[in-house]
Amino acid sequence: MSRVLPQPGELPEVEVDPSALRHLADAQMNVELDTGDMVLNIGPQHPATHGTLRLVVRLDGERVVAADPVIGYMHRGYEKLTEFRTYPQITTLINRIDWLSSFANEVPFISAAEHLMGIEAPPRAQYIRTALTELSRIATFLLFLGEMGLQVGAITPAFYGFRDREYVLNLIEAVTGGRFHPNFNRIGGLKDDLPWGWISDCRGTMDKVLESCDEFEDLVAGNPIFQQRTRSIGIIPPELGAAYGVSGSNLRSSGVDWDLRRDAPPYLVYNELDWKVWTHPDGDSFARYWVRLQETRESARMVLQMLDQMPAGPVMAKVPRIIKVPEGEVFVNTENPLGEMGYYVVSKGATGPFRVKIRSASFSNVSILPWVLRGVYIPDVITILASLYFILGDIDR
Amino acid sequence: MSHLLALDVGWGTTLAIKTLIVLAIVPLTALILGYVFLLKMMSHMQSRLGPMDPGGFHGWYQLLGDGIKFMQKEDIMPAEADVRVFALAPAIVVLSTFLVFAVIPAGPRLVVQPLDVGVFYALAVSSLSVIGVLMAGWASANKYALIGALRAAAQLIAYELPLVLAVVGVVIQAGTMNLQGIVNFQQHGELFGWGGIGFPLILTQFIGFALFMVAAQAELTQPPFDMPVAESELVAGYMVEYTGFRFLFFFIGEFGTAFAFAALAATLFLGGWATPWVHGTAADWLGPLVLFTKVMFVAFLMFWARFTYPRFREDQLQALAWKWLIPIALVNILLTGALKVAF
Numbered sequence: 001m002s003r004v005l006p007q008p009g010e011l012p013e014v015e016v017d018p019s020a021l022r023h024l025a026d027a028q029m030n031v032e033l034d035t036g037d038m039v040l041n042i043g044p045q046h047p048a049t050h051g052t053l054r055l056v057v058r059l060d061g062e063r064v065v066a067a068d069p070v071i072g073y074m075h076r077g078y079e080k081l082t083e084f085r086t087y088p089q090i091t092t093l094i095n096r097i098d099w100l101s102s103f104a105n106e107v108p109f110i111s112a113a114e115h116l117m118g119i120e121a122p123p124r125a126q127y128i129r130t131a132l133t134e135l136s137r138i139a140t141f142l143l144f145l146g147e148m149g150l151q152v153g154a155i156t157p158a159f160y161g162f163r164d165r166e167y168v169l170n171l172i173e174a175v176t177g178g179r180f181h182p183n184f185n186r187i188g189g190l191k192d193d194l195p196w197g198w199i200s201d202c203r204g205t206m207d208k209v210l211e212s213c214d215e216f217e218d219l220v221a222g223n224p225i226f227q228q229r230t231r232s233i234g235i236i237p238p239e240l241g242a243a244y245g246v247s248g249s250n251l252r253s254s255g256v257d258w259d260l261r262r263d264a265p266p267y268l269v270y271n272e273l274d275w276k277v278w279t280h281p282d283g284d285s286f287a288r289y290w291v292r293l294q295e296t297r298e299s300a301r302m303v304l305q306m307l308d309q310m311p312a313g314p315v316m317a318k319v320p321r322i323i324k325v326p327e328g329e330v331f332v333n334t335e336n337p338l339g340e341m342g343y344y345v346v347s348k349g350a351t352g353p354f355r356v357k358i359r360s361a362s363f364s365n366v367s368i369l370p371w372v373l374r375g376v377y378i379p380d381v382i383t384i385l386a387s388l389y390f391i392l393g394d395i396d397r
Numbered sequence: 398m399s400h401l402l403a404l405d406v407g408w409g410t411t412l413a414i415k416t417l418i419v420l421a422i423v424p425l426t427a428l429i430l431g432y433v434f435l436l437k438m439m440s441h442m443q444s445r446l447g448p449m450d451p452g453g454f455h456g457w458y459q460l461l462g463d464g465i466k467f468m469q470k471e472d473i474m475p476a477e478a479d480v481r482v483f484a485l486a487p488a489i490v491v492l493s494t495f496l497v498f499a500v501i502p503a504g505p506r507l508v509v510q511p512l513d514v515g516v517f518y519a520l521a522v523s524s525l526s527v528i529g530v531l532m533a534g535w536a537s538a539n540k541y542a543l544i545g546a547l548r549a550a551a552q553l554i555a556y557e558l559p560l561v562l563a564v565v566g567v568v569i570q571a572g573t574m575n576l577q578g579i580v581n582f583q584q585h586g587e588l589f590g591w592g593g594i595g596f597p598l599i600l601t602q603f604i605g606f607a608l609f610m611v612a613a614q615a616e617l618t619q620p621p622f623d624m625p626v627a628e629s630e631l632v633a634g635y636m637v638e639y640t641g642f643r644f645l646f647f648f649i650g651e652f653g654t655a656f657a658f659a660a661l662a663a664t665l666f667l668g669g670w671a672t673p674w675v676h677g678t679a680a681d682w683l684g685p686l687v688l689f690t691k692v693m694f695v696a697f698l699m700f701w702a703r704f705t706y707p708r709f710r711e712d713q714l715q716a717l718a719w720k721w722l723i724p725i726a727l728v729n730i731l732l733t734g735a736l737k738v739a740f
Binding site: 038040046047048062149150151152153154155156159160163220223225226228229377378379380381382386 | 439442443444445540541544620621623624627628629630632704705706707708709710711712713
């Protein structure tokens with residue numbers, strides 16, 4: 001099919017805006033230089049994906065046309081495994097879901113079982129649980145604060161992050177005996193009381209954490225290049241984020257004032273503490289960094305308060321030797337470092353649950369990736385991934 | 398030493414000696430920078446010690462171990478690779494480093510080849526490495542390598558301009574492109590009629606120096622301009638498929654070039670080997686030491702930035718070059734020219 005082009009003489013005389021002509025020339029140029037899209041596999045073995053997340057990215061030059069996260073490379077079938085274990089055994093499993101803040105993982109599951117059994121842990125145990133949960137939050141976020149710098153290209157903050165996190169992990173280790181997988185919660189309380197001298201050690205470390213937060217604020221958040229790389233990159237609108245099930249700091253960075261520690265039915269001792277929920281209106285990568293930085297500080301302050309208010313008393317309630325959970329169903333969700341973590345436990349009265357559904361934060365947080373990665377540059381893919389902060393174990397369970 | 402330098406040997410022997418010296422110096426400088434900055438300074442900045450146990454002062458044997466390790470590694474060639482281009486690429490990258498060293502003077506008489514167009518030559522051959530980088534990226538048959546190579550090409554071309562323009566001010570002031578001539582100008586120059594410390598050109602060309610350092614950092618693809626090798630995105634960019642000895646070549650090229658650029662900056666702006674009040678034979682002896690000290694100082698600045706800053710995105714990096722560095726460099730040239738005519 002051939003089109004008859006008008007001859008030069010036949011063209012009608014019209015006023016043409018010169019800028020439109022320039023756009024026309026650009027458009028023509030783009031058609032001439034048009035190249036096919038390139039499909040790039042980021043991961044499953046890639047330094048930026050914190051493990052085995054695979055992103056199939058379709059690229060037009062450096063620009064992402066479409067991104068498709070492929071998950072499941074680390075699926076361990078924990079929901080099924082829980083059906084064959086007793087309640088005390090399950091804590092070792094769920095330790096390994098979000099391995100950076102294992103202690104925080106244990107809490108919702110244990111409290112679900114306690115709800116069903118009608119047991120309540122003694123106040124001191126509640127306080128220690130809360131303190132350790134906040135300590136694991138600090139450890140997780142300190143790693144993030146450094147790691148984010150690394151993903152944006154600065155090597156040094158990552159080492160500071162690891163160094164300061166180690167101080168906090170030492171505290172957790174001193175109480176529970178494990179740096180990563182404490183397995184310390186028992187139905188009805190805790191395995192042990194705090195060791196001697198721990199409270200004063202913890203005070204010193206929290207001061208250090210507050211100092212290092214200032215350092216991160218100067219070194220990373222205050223850096224003009226860092227701001228250039230993260231501001232208005234990867235914006236998640238609040239409604240969309242909520243619709244995708246994004247939770248935790250990621251949603252608070254979009255300006256949604258929602259924190260389960262405050263808004264869920266009261267759990268642990270959060271309502272006895274004086275603290276604040278931080279939000280940021282922007283919803284970009286920088287906001288996510290900033291909110292986590294503030295939350296690290298807030299958590300350190302909360303721990304300091306808890307150390308002052310810590311009640312005396314036993315750390316274990318009276319529980320039967322063999323734990324059998326009465327028939328029933330319960331859903332307990334808590335505010336974990338990565339977002340909302342929930343366990344739906346169905347019990348048929350046996351020593352182990354009939355079915356456990358795990359609602360992990362990273363799974364929903366990552367589900368927004370195809371939307372948020374569309375149209376960004378490759379370097380931004382990495383900063384957005386880093387700022388969403390997910391743990392592969394938390395996605396794949 | 399002076400009589401040795403004045404030794405009358407045939408041109409063939411001289412050439413052989415000079416070539417040997419350059420061949421020995423490039424890996425040596427790369428090792429020195431690698432040890433002092435990459436292993437030690439970086440470690441201490443990151444509140445760790447770096448390798449301490451391998452032996453020697455602060456574990457410097459680690460370098461030998463690393464070198465031997467690279468030689469032992471299997472030389473893997475990707476199945477899809479363009480074999481000859483793949484093999485040649487690291488050699489070209491290192492070659493450009495070798496060539497720069499040929500014109501950098503280390504003393505009044507210690508220079509491999511005092512070219513009259515020394516500045517021009519040094520900057521020209523230093524940009525040869527981009528060909529090697531492109532070859533490496535293309536021949537690797539790897540998408541990451543290709544993206545890295547294209548980024549490198551775009552970046553090296555963009556920053557070549559501010560690099561050259563930053564030096565023009567120096568050339569205008571010294572009135573020569575010969576590096577030896579520029580050093581002599583700084584040694585014997587007078588500062589408003591006072592020749593006490595000579596005339597290090599950084600005093601007037603501080604803008605040029607800053608521009609040169611920024612552009613050199615980009616030419617070296619070091620952070621904050623390390624988009625081409627961006628570890629968190631492209632794994633290792635154009636080097637991703639290289640192993641063993643070929644990778645070592647890239648490593649030597651990277652650090653050797655860092656040393657070469659630091660030496661150029663020291664020569665052009667800080668007076669090179671020149672020390673005030675030291676002339677003649679003493680300068681022959683002192684020259685290399687003084688130059689080395691200045692080079693280490695400049696390299697310290699480079700690596701300091703490297704270990705501190707996050708990296709720019711490609712478009713921001715281009716914007717920095719075209720919208721800021723080049724206009725500033727042009728203004729600097731204009732000002733220098735006007736002042737040269739005025740005074």
